[in-house]
Amino acid sequence: MNDIYKKLQDCYACVRAKTDFEPKVAIVLGSGLGDYAKDIEVVSEISYSEIEGFPVSTVPGHAGKFIFGYVKGVPVVCMKGRVHFYEGYPISDVVLPIRLMKLLGAKVLFLTNASGGINPAFSAGDFMLIKDQIACFAPNPLIGPNIDELGVRFPDMTHVYDLDLQQAIKDAAAENEIKLQEGVYIQLTGPSFESPAEIKMLRTLGGDAVGMSTVVEAIAANHMGMKICGISCVCNLAAGMTDNPLTHDEVQEAANKAAPLFKKLVTESVAKFENLL
Numbered sequence: 001m002n003d004i005y006k007k008l009q010d011c012y013a014c015v016r017a018k019t020d021f022e023p024k025v026a027i028v029l030g031s032g033l034g035d036y037a038k039d040i041e042v043v044s045e046i047s048y049s050e051i052e053g054f055p056v057s058t059v060p061g062h063a064g065k066f067i068f069g070y071v072k073g074v075p076v077v078c079m080k081g082r083v084h085f086y087e088g089y090p091i092s093d094v095v096l097p098i099r100l101m102k103l104l105g106a107k108v109l110f111l112t113n114a115s116g117g118i119n120p121a122f123s124a125g126d127f128m129l130i131k132d133q134i135a136c137f138a139p140n141p142l143i144g145p146n147i148d149e150l151g152v153r154f155p156d157m158t159h160v161y162d163l164d165l166q167q168a169i170k171d172a173a174a175e176n177e178i179k180l181q182e183g184v185y186i187q188l189t190g191p192s193f194e195s196p197a198e199i200k201m202l203r204t205l206g207g208d209a210v211g212m213s214t215v216v217e218a219i220a221a222n223h224m225g226m227k228i229c230g231i232s233c234v235c236n237l238a239a240g241m242t243d244n245p246l247t248h249d250e251v252q253e254a255a256n257k258a259a260p261l262f263k264k265l266v267t268e269s270v271a272k273f274e275n276l277l
Helices: 003-016 034-039 096-103 163-175 196-205 215-223 248-276
Strands: 025-029 041-047 065-071 074-080 108-117 127-135 180-187 209-211 227-237
Touching (some): 003 096, 034 074, 074 096, 074 248, 096 108, 096 215, 127 215, 163 248, 180 227, 215 227, 227 248
Parallel strands (some): 025 074, 180 209
Antiparallel strands (some): 041 065, 065 074, 108 209
């Protein structure tokens, strides 16, 4: 058996020994956005450290646990804190949680993140519906022998972000009078913030927001046949767009300020997903 697949199966067995909860929607909460988990009707929680061989979050603001429960009656598994490539984990470990949530039953992956705005029309605190993505220097998680049990060798990437789920999010935003930008998200490796010259390059490539996560997770989920959607919280304008230096504290502060609207948007969107499952 492929070593990566064996590790995934071992993690699955460990979680199943603790809960038989079967989610339909998997939600990944980005930097500063973990507070959303308080709004879930919680059935059980499992810390990443309780799962043998599972990567553990090391970033401030990432609690590092799975929360199983209900959002407006929809069964969800919420990933409170993600694992990043820059933490030193192999890319297969970075996407292991996504693969695990699919094995647990999730059909939809709802990705969120904190990002830097590249589009000059964006402001700090905006939400951006992710319509497409670009991987820039982040290794593809499908490199190596294909795990046939998970998906095909060459998965199509034409519509990574499901059009019906995008429309559901747009409808939820409109009904709740929440401003929603749209654009392309680019993932770099981090952990350093981008230089002004790099931001100019990313804008030329067609990016609207940049961060250090999400794209590799979406690739792994797409490989497994999940329906994917994503919202990026633009927590600051990227390097070179203002005179201010960039800090992680600034990102968390902006994310915390946007949290009440974020909670509302995620909750109302998940409620609309039920008809698409």
